Amino acid sequence: MDDYVIEAKDLTKRYGDFVAVNSLNLQVKRGEVYGILGPNGSGKTTTILMLLGLTEPTSGWVRVLGFDPARQPLSLKAHVGYLPDEVGFYGGLTATENLVYIARLNGLRRAEAEQRIAKALERMGLQDVADHKVKTFSRGMRQRLGVAELLLKQPEIIIMDEPTLGLDPEAAHQFLGTIRDLANDGITILLASHLLHQVQETCDRVGLFYQGQIVLEGSVPQLARQVLGGAYRVNIQVEQPTEAVTAALQALSGVTRVHHDGSLYVLEASEDVRADAAAAVVHKGGRLQRMDIVSANLDEIYEQYFKGVSHGTAA
Amino acid sequence: MAQQHETTLSAQRGREGSPWTGLWAVVAKEMADHLTSVRMQILELLILITAGGTVFGALQSIRSARGDNFLFLKLFTTSTDPLPAFVGFLGFLIPLIAISLAFDAVNSEFNQRTLSRVLAQPIYRDAFLMGKFLAGLFTMALVLVAIWLLITGLGIFSLGIAPSGEEVARGLLFLLVAIFYGGIWLALALLFSTIFRQPATAALASIAVWLFFMVFWSMLASMLAQALAPIRLGLIDEVLAQAELIQNLTRISPNTVFVEATMGLLNPTTRSFGLVLPSQLQGALLGSPLPLGESVLLIWPHLTSLIAVTILLFTVAYVLFQRQEIRA
Numbered sequence: 263m264d265d266y267v268i269e270a271k272d273l274t275k276r277y278g279d280f281v282a283v284n285s286l287n288l289q290v291k292r293g294e295v296y297g298i299l300g301p302n303g304s305g306k307t308t309t310i311l312m313l314l315g316l317t318e319p320t321s322g323w324v325r326v327l328g329f330d331p332a333r334q335p336l337s338l339k340a341h342v343g344y345l346p347d348e349v350g351f352y353g354g355l356t357a358t359e360n361l362v363y364i365a366r367l368n369g370l371r372r373a374e375a376e377q378r379i380a381k382a383l384e385r386m387g388l389q390d391v392a393d394h395k396v397k398t399f400s401r402g403m404r405q406r407l408g409v410a411e412l413l414l415k416q417p418e419i420i421i422m423d424e425p426t427l428g429l430d431p432e433a434a435h436q437f438l439g440t441i442r443d444l445a446n447d448g449i450t451i452l453l454a455s456h457l458l459h460q461v462q463e464t465c466d467r468v469g470l471f472y473q474g475q476i477v478l479e480g481s482v483p484q485l486a487r488q489v490l491g492g493a494y495r496v497n498i499q500v501e502q503p504t505e506a507v508t509a510a511l512q513a514l515s516g517v518t519r520v521h522h523d524g525s526l527y528v529l530e531a532s533e534d535v536r537a538d539a540a541a542a543v544v545h546k547g548g549r550l551q552r553m554d555i556v557s558a559n560l561d562e563i564y565e566q567y568f569k570g571v572s573h574g575t576a577a
Numbered sequence: 578m579a580q581q582h583e584t585t586l587s588a589q590r591g592r593e594g595s596p597w598t599g600l601w602a603v604v605a606k607e608m609a610d611h612l613t614s615v616r617m618q619i620l621e622l623l624i625l626i627t628a629g630g631t632v633f634g635a636l637q638s639i640r641s642a643r644g645d646n647f648l649f650l651k652l653f654t655t656s657t658d659p660l661p662a663f664v665g666f667l668g669f670l671i672p673l674i675a676i677s678l679a680f681d682a683v684n685s686e687f688n689q690r691t692l693s694r695v696l697a698q699p700i701y702r703d704a705f706l707m708g709k710f711l712a713g714l715f716t717m718a719l720v721l722v723a724i725w726l727l728i729t730g731l732g733i734f735s736l737g738i739a740p741s742g743e744e745v746a747r748g749l750l751f752l753l754v755a756i757f758y759g760g761i762w763l764a765l766a767l768l769f770s771t772i773f774r775q776p777a778t779a780a781l782a783s784i785a786v787w788l789f790f791m792v793f794w795s796m797l798a799s800m801l802a803q804a805l806a807p808i809r810l811g812l813i814d815e816v817l818a819q820a821e822l823i824q825n826l827t828r829i830s831p832n833t834v835f836v837e838a839t840m841g842l843l844n845p846t847t848r849s850f851g852l853v854l855p856s857q858l859q860g861a862l863l864g865s866p867l868p869l870g871e872s873v874l875l876i877w878p879h880l881t882s883l884i885a886v887t888i889l890l891f892t893v894a895y896v897l898f899q900r901q902e903i904r905a
Contacts, residue, residue, distance in 0.1 A: 308797065308904075309902060311693075311903070311904060315901070316693065316696055316697065316903050317902060317904070332592075333592060333593060334593045335592065335593075335699075335701070336594040336598060336699040336700075336701075337593065337699075339697055339698060342697075343697075343699035344693070344694065345694075346690065346694055346697075348690055348692065349690065349694060350689045350691045351689070351716055352610075353689065353692060354610070354688065359769055361890025363606050363695075364603035364694075364695075364698060366599070366605070366606070367599045367602050367603075367695065367698040367699070367700055368698055368699060369598075369599070370701070372600075381579075408694075411694075428726075438903060496848045515668040526872040570874075
């Protein structure tokens with residue numbers, strides 16, 4: 263049996279008539295990076311707050327590390343780190359002072375706290391600004407300070423809400439690297455985001471949220487196969503394409519669909535078919551100009567899926 | 578069997594651990610914030626100036642009337658034209674300090690987006706709010722005790738005598754009254770800081786309530802009394818009934834309660850706050866001080882009501898805060 267550290271069954275949250283989260287079922291395995299992905303207002307943050315016991319569910323069942331958020335919030339929050347979206351710190355205090363407060367709230371002893379704070383700040387590259395007031399920090403530095411706080415707690419699970427929102431592409435990329443590092447340390451990570459393309463490479467598994475429910479779940483290639491019919495997409499540019507070339511490409515094993523537009527072919531395939539496709543084109547007398555492979559993109563999966571939903575054709 | 582019963586009970590009651598886990602961490606952080614804030618330093622300066630001015634004036638007039646009892650209490654209560662007595666100043670400085678300590682307690686955590694991060698630590702909301710309240714109360718206590726010690730020291734220095742045990746006891750009781758008088762305004766400002774998301778709104782609402790009780794309530798009280806207990810025939814009973822009603826109505830204002838309690842404690846000759854008929858004074862030595870125990874008895878209702886209202890207001894703030902959604 264899998265070792266699930268986060269489990270939710272039939273989790274529901276209503277605000278008056280509005281259903282924010284609707285009979286959600288969620289299972290996250292120990293050590294994986296799980297992405298809760300979906301547009302704004304799809305219930306991601308509400309779900310996170312319920313997992314942490316910061317909001318009470320209307321109904322349903324939740325366990326995080328075996329703790330019930332409503333009844334054992336102290337044990338739960340001692341082992342789970344939370345990085346809210348647009349994380350805020352006390353601007354009048356220095357980076358170190360902010361972390362000292364968190365260390366005290368966690369009941370750490372002074373010597374232990376000092377050691378952990380210094381280590382955390384150094385790992386996040388903030389040691390030079392440790393004694394600067396946080397109000398002088400940039401968005402990216404605050405985000406890193408937020409991670410330093412998580413490191414200080416040494417949690418088993420880290421929950422992040424929109425961790426890359428508002429960061430410039432360079433900083434976002436670095437931050438995703440940091441998330442991978444944390445995962446390599448054996449920490450289970452649950453992250454919520456609407457920036458699908460940014461986080462797709464970081465997540466081992468994703469759950470696509472739509473109107474308070476997970477409508478699709480799995481690894482990105484799995485979802486691609488399920489929704490797009492192919493996990494790989496090969497673009498082939500052929501000078502003067504002929505019927506024979508088209509037929510040959512369609513006949514290749516592993517190819518699920520061929521789009522043909524002028525000199526450009528787009529193959530959707532369940533595996534990497536570049537070598538076979540190249541051979542086929544050349545064999546039929548086509549002049550191959552360019553070929554590249556695109557792995558499936560979550561944005562496309564999401565878009566394709568909801569096109570399906572609105573036409574009533576998807577699962 | 579009994580054990581089983583206990584576990585079901587605790588499951589019903591719910592939460593693990595003490596609600597006060599982390600309380601002192603919050604108190605320490607908030608107090609450090611208060612004591613280093615510019616806002617607090619300005620208020621402390623204001624208090625120092627008023628204390629200096631009024632006590633200096635009081636010393637002048639006390640020196641000319643030597644041989645009196647309770648000189649140290651007179652330092653606080655003697656007014657010299659045009660300055661009112663120091664306790665008179667405290668009557669409106671304390672609410673000002675209390676409100677400025679708490680009006681942005683909760684809403685600034687929302688606005689700085691620190692609330693969800695702090696509440697994601699292993700503490701309950703109880704400890705968070707209580708910590709903020711206690712930090713405010715302790716800060717006020719610290720300021721008041723410091724000023725009391727300062728004035729007493731000044732008195733010893735310039736009068737050349739030490740305060741008696743009773744004077745010290747009355748002084749300490751007065752501090753207790755002053756702290757809980759501040760407690761009411763602290764709890765009120767804390768309440769508004771949970772209700773209103775904008776600190777400015779919370780501050781204005783608190784100040785509006787304060788002004789209402791400070792300025793308008795006494796006028797309203799006499800108008801109400803005239804309507805509720807009118808004097809139709811000019812009988813002495815009617816006059817008395819109306820006067821009593823006015824007094825009871827004005828006591829709804831914390832300011833009145835504070836002033837009366839201060840009078841009872843710092844002016845030992847105070848025997849009653851109400852109307853005194855000549856018949857009730859039979860056998861009394863007018864102008865002679867009451868023993869401490871009697872004075873305490875006199876202001877006991879005042880002290881308990883100040884504490885009760887503080888607790889009540891804090892409870893309302895507490896309930897609202899517990900129910901609040903923490904997502905901004």
